[in-house]
Each structure stands twice: as C-alpha cells, then as structure tokens.
Amino acid sequence: MKFTITREKLHEGLGAVAASIPSKTTLPVLSNILVEATKDGLRLSGTDLDIAVSTIIPAQVDQEGATTLPARKLSEIVRELPSAAIRVTGSGEQRVQIECGRSKFKLLGLSRDEFPAFPAVKFDGAWRVQAKELQKLIAHVAFAASTEESRPILNGVLWELRPDRMRMVATNGHRLARMDVPVKGTGGQADLIVPPKALEQIRKLFGPDEEIEIARSDNHLGFRSAGTQIFTRLIEGPYPNCDQVIPRENDKIMTTDKAAFTAALRRMSIVASDQTHRIRLAFANGACKLSVTTPDLGEAQEEMTVAYEGDPLEIGFNAAYLIEILKYAPTDEVRMSFKGPERAMTCEPVGWDDPASYLTLVMPLRLLD
C-alpha cells in the first residue's frame, strides 16, 4: 500500500469517520480506522457495530492495499502535521510509515481481516432523497427521542417514507416532535425506526445538495452518496400510533414571540426545581402569567402580553421541555394550543415560508395546590 494525500483531505476524512469510532470497546479493532487505498481514492471506514461510516477522499494511489490504524493516534498525528503532502507507505500488513515534510512516523495497526464486515445492504432499486430534505427532518425531530431505556422503541425516530412525502416523529412520552415534508419521487414506501445517533451522522456527513440513496436489509439501513456511506441498525417493532394522541380539539390559542417567551421561561427556570423544572402558566385576557414556587428555594413571577383566545387556563409544565421545543421552532413567532390543564399542548410555527409542516407537543405537569 502506497499513497499520497494532502493533509487537509486526510484530516477531513478522519473527522467524518471519527464519530463512529467507539471511545470504549471490548473489541480492540473497533478503535481502529480501516484504511483502504483503491484506484478511486482513499476509503476510510469506522464502526461501533451499531453505526458504520465509510467515506472516500481523493488521493494519489501508487499501490493499492489496506490495513487498520488506531483512529485516535492517526487523527492526532494528522492534526499536528504541517500543511503539506502526506506520504503513507505500508510495510507488511500491519505496519505503516507516514511521512510529511521532515516528520516521519511508524504506526502499528491490526490486520484488515479483523475489521468487521459492513452490513450487506443492496442498493439496487434504492429510494432517492435530497439530503437537505432529510436533514431538515432530522434537525427538527431527532432531539425528541427518548434516552431512557424502558421503552426501546421510543429511543428511535420514526421515519415514514412515502412516494410523495416524508414524515419523522420522535417522542419520549412527555413531549413529541413531528414534521412532514413533501418530496418528489422517492420511489418507495417504508416505515423505519432509526437510532438518532445515526441520523446525526447523516445530518453532518452529507452535503445539503447531494442526492442520497437509501436501502434496507432485514435489520439495517444504508445511506449512500457519491463519496460517503452510512449504515445503521434499525430498531424493530411497531412504533406507537402518535396520530391518535395528537389533539385536534385544542380550542385555546396563544400566539407569541419565540425569543421573548423563551427569555421569560429561562428566567422562571432559575427558581424552578432542579429535578422537575416545574413552572406554572396562567392565560387570560391577552396576557400570560408565568410563575414558579419551589419549596425551600423561593418563587418568581412574570407577566407578558400575548395574543390569547379562549377561556382562562392555568397549566403546569416542565420548563425545560418548553424551552427545548421553542429552540427548534423555525420561525420567530409560534402558536401554542391548549385544551385543559391535563391535556397536551401543541406548538406550531407561524408564517413559515416552507412547504414542510411542523408540530411539537408537550404534556403538562400536574399542578397541586
């Protein structure tokens, strides 16, 4: 194996793969990056067995070959090298010499045969999606997935792929995010439950204008563009039917400025309990009163003018959930709708010039007096 590559390209490629390298593992080869010099360029691959990432970067390959090298050390070396051509020469299967300017390194790796094979996903007849559409869905929905282990299905994001639209839904049972995007000719129909960690890689590693091919095997999903491939394990099982629980008869509507409401919520949270973040909202006559009382700590109140239609309402929330959904709201103004103190609140953007539709939902906290 022998190739020459610019420091910048190698640095970029290692950065893309690094996220899939586990920091702790019982299988030593997983700490390594698979380095393959091919006639198409240099292919770098890493996996933690849940997600696998592989990317091709341009390089002048003089002699094809492959090995695995410790990801961390290789990245550190490349980061510290001067901006110049790097020449990599394999000597034997597991020994590599790296030369750049007047620096010279020899690194020991592990045989490429030890590196796990990537999931066999056939891209024949793959679905096709614009990266930016997929990335918009991910950016607005994936945050809401559960991190708690009691209901594994909720640890994933539901991705409904249809010929003319895509939808993502994520919830932890306390709050939910859902987005629909109209698309053209995906060429497929599937309901997939994807780990958010894989979606995060898809958001980061594909360029917005790339077209991504997507295909699945029994329990894996593959994403492919010209240079990059990402594979992930799928979460099995039926995702709960969320359409059923999203309220349709919420009749109390509040419209407010996102930044002002967020600022008020953040102020209230300072005095809210560290554990429950519970605050109280009271709506009436074009005003929203925010208040919080925490035993042993103190209390706070704030009143802000909002557009509110409907009967007066008092309702409790985990302030952290409200601040979070507002953070992901794509517009400066948001519309929140309520039914009662024990019923779900929904939040939608106001005046979004995007064909997508976006909805977030937060379940209230019980108020006791």
Add this chain to the structure above:
Amino acid sequence: MAILPDAVANQIAAGEVVDRPASVVKELVENAIDAGARHVRVEIAEGGKTLIAVSDDGSGMGREDAILALDRHATSKIVVAADLVGVNTFGFRGEALPAIASVARFQLTTTDGEGDGTEVTVTGGRVERVAPVARQRGTTVTVRNLFFNTPARRKFLRSVSSETRAAWEVIGILALSHPDVGIEFVADESARLQVPADQPETDRLGQVWGRDVVASMIPLGHAVGSVRVEGMIQRPADARPTGRRTQLFVNGRPFRDPGLIRAAEAGYRSAIAPGDRPTLLLKLSVPPGDVDVNVHPAKLEVRFRERFQVERAIEEAVRLALGGLDASATLAPGGGSAGWASPRRPMAEASGDAAWLPFDQAAPAAPDAGISTRSFAAPLFQLRDTYIVFETPEGAVFVDQHSAHERVLYEQVMADFESGAVASQRLLLPITIELTDEELEAAERVGDSLRRIGFEFEPFGGRSVVLHAVPSPHPRFDATLCFRELVADLARGRFGGWANQLERFAATYACRAAVKAGMPLSEPEMRSLLVRLFATELPPHDVHGRSTIVTVPVDELERRFGRR
C-alpha cells in the same frame, strides 16, 4: 402503740434501700464519691454475700461523725428542706449506712487526716466497739454476712454469679458517671475493672462496655435551651435487634427512663432497619432546679420540669450526630471505627457546640455533614458503576449511588408530602401494566399515596391498570419499572416494620425510584447526587439502616502501606 425502735426502723429502711449486695455497693461507692474520693476500691466475695469492702481516699470522718453517721438521718449533705431542691450529691437522706449496718456485720474505718482514725464495729445494728486505729485519710466500709439476721431476705438472694453481675453493673454505671474517679473492682480475688482517675471518657467507656461496642459508636453533642445532651450512640449499621445497652445520666446521676430512650430511637427514624436497637449512652445536663431526683428511693427515676424539651434535645442530638460523616461506616480492621484508635477529646471538654461534630470547620447551626461541596470539585470516580469515590482531607470516601439516591428521594418525598408540591408528568402514551391480584389490591389500598407522589392510574379491566401520569424524580427514572416494583413491595409487605404508613410508603418509593447499582453515571450526575445527598438530614444512612458512605481513613491507608 409505740414508736418503733431505731433498730427496727433501720431494718425497714434497709428493705427499701438495700435489697441485694449490689445496692450496698452502690450506696457505699456513692458515699465515697460524695466524700471527694479520687480512687475507690471495691472488693466483693461470693457476689457480696460474704464480703463487700469499699475503701476510698476521700475526706474521711472524725470520731464524733463516725459514730453519728450510723444514726438514722445523719447526713452532712443537707441541712434544711430547701437544700433538697438542687441537691448535687448522690446520697442525702442519711439512711444508707444505718440501714446497711442493721442487716450485716459492719465495720467502718475512717480518718479525716487529723489524729488517729476510728474503727466502729456494728453487728445487726448494735454498736459493739469503737476503737482508735491507724489509717490514711479516707474511709473503708466492710460489710460481712449481709442479711445474716434477716433470713427471709437472704433466701431471696440469687446465685453468686448473678449477684456478682449485678454488682458489676452498678460499678460500670458509677465508673461511667465519674470519669474523674479511679475505680478498682475485685470480685472473688480477681480484678474485673481497673480504671485510672481522669480517664478520657471514651477510653473508660471502652473498658466498661468493651472496645468493640464503643468502636461502633459515634459521639453526639447538642443543646436545646438549657438542656444539653452529650454522649455516644451506635451507628445504625452496627445496631442489632438484641444485646444493646443503654445508659442515661442527668447531671452525672444515672437514671432510667424508657421514654427518653424512645426519644433517642426516634432520632434514628428512617436510618435504621426496623427491629434493630442501638446502644446508647446519653449524658444530659440541665439546671439543677429543672430536675427532681428525689422521686424514687433508689433514685433510679427522675422528673424533668421541661420533659418535652429534654425529649426534643435528645432526638435532635441523635439526628445531628447521625447526619455527620462520622456516622458512616469506616473501613478498618474488624470493621470497627478507625477513629477509635486515635485518642478523642474527652467528653468533659466538649463544651463548644461543634466540638463533637466531625469536620467542624464551622459550628454547624443546621444539620451539616461537614463536607463542603468544594470537596466534590476533586475528581469523582465511579467504581463498578455503583460506588462514587472521592477524596476528602480525612481520606477516601465511597458513596453507594443507590443508597445515596434513596436517602435523597426519601427526604424529598417526605417534604413533598408535607408541601403537596409533587410534580406529576402527564403521559402522551399511557402505560398499561398487568398486576397480580395482591398487587392490584395493594395499589388500590395505597392509591392515595401513589397519587400524592405523582402516579395517576385507573383500573383498565381485569387486573390491568393504566398509568396516565408519573412522577419524574430524575432523568433516568423508569416509571413503569418503579410502579411495578413499588406495588409488588407493598403487596408483599416489605418494609413492614415501619410503624408510620406514610414513611413506609416513602421508603419503598425511594428504594424503587432511585438509580440502581450498576448504572453508569456521568460526572455531573455524580456531583449533583453528592451535593443533594449532603444536603439531606442523614447523609450517611439509607432507609434500610445500611450505610450510604464508607470512608477509608488516611490513617488506615498509611498503616496498610507501612508508613506508620
């Protein structure tokens, strides 16, 4: 009708004051201490049935007083009735000596250090001989053949070993109440106790109660108003259901009071396994005018003017002491306290409020384990995903994350019950849970409590319930699992020993809602848990009476590495 002759009156008095050899020992040693003795030697033979001899180096008596002492109601301790209030000496009725002399072959040898001593020999209450004798300053009383002239009483004496044990109990209590006096106790020619004068109290307690017991105890010190409580109490983890000892003193005077022992046990509430009884040594100081010690002939019971305040002082003192890191388990040979090896300040010096509280950089006004949150700035380390390890100036501290969280949640739930400020998260997707018949019944029985901590549920046909809202005590909380385990525990009567239903419920919930052992925690999570643990009332104890904290003292490390 005739007035009883003195001899008969003395024998009747003897019935009240002197019922067994141990009470003779008690009266005589108390007299010696009242006489200002620095050293008292007590010797008995055959449980005191044949011989009781008590010698002291106290003030002694002249010839006149020596003879007078054997008259009923002869006393140097009070003169007028008003002296009875606030009496500080042990004896004061003037009944003991004549009563003892009336039922034994009695000999009193004494000198006040001026001129010859006096030896008075009395048999069955009749003075037989008064003779001059040479003796150093002090008094020796020798009692032989106790009850020789009252065969009925003699028959009621128990075996030699049980009478010896009773005398030993009496000596032990006296030794504890007078650390300034050296005491030697010899039974059937073998030395049972030999303690020097002015001994540190913890050393003395170790000799009297045994070092193992004392190593499992921690000091306490607390004052409420004019009531001050000091002493030693056992760590909850070392307490057992049987074999405990308790001893109460007020102003140095031993007394019995089950009510005050219960007050101390109330201080252990939620920190000790049900059924375990801690060993306690409590020394109360109250103004002499606030306690009446003259309500029982043997002065075993006392009356407090402000009883409620005394109980409160004791309960608070126990609670405060248990809140200290000292109350946690230490890792030292034999599982005892390594703190014992280093000499502690004697209790007598513990006049400053914080003197007995560990880590006392500042006098803690509120419960304070003394570990400042600063300590947690040091690296935290999670051992086996179960124990949080950090360093303090005293050594390495291990905290069991589950036990610690249990303590935090328990106190939080109890506070929430009081304030009603429970946050209950409504669920978007209600959870259906299948229960057994017993569990369903238990869930319905404690339905109110479950709702008060935030579980909203309703029957869902058959044995299922559906959860609509759940508490959310921490981000890793698994509501489904917690509800299942909680209901199962309640159905099986776990924590059945807890008297208070609300406390039992809170303990069960705390146990089930807490993070489990084996759960990896991030460093901020560990830090937050420690901060919250040390903000609780009793950081070192979980709700099962186990320790939440184990310390490895620097001393112990140095010893194991051969540095000392």
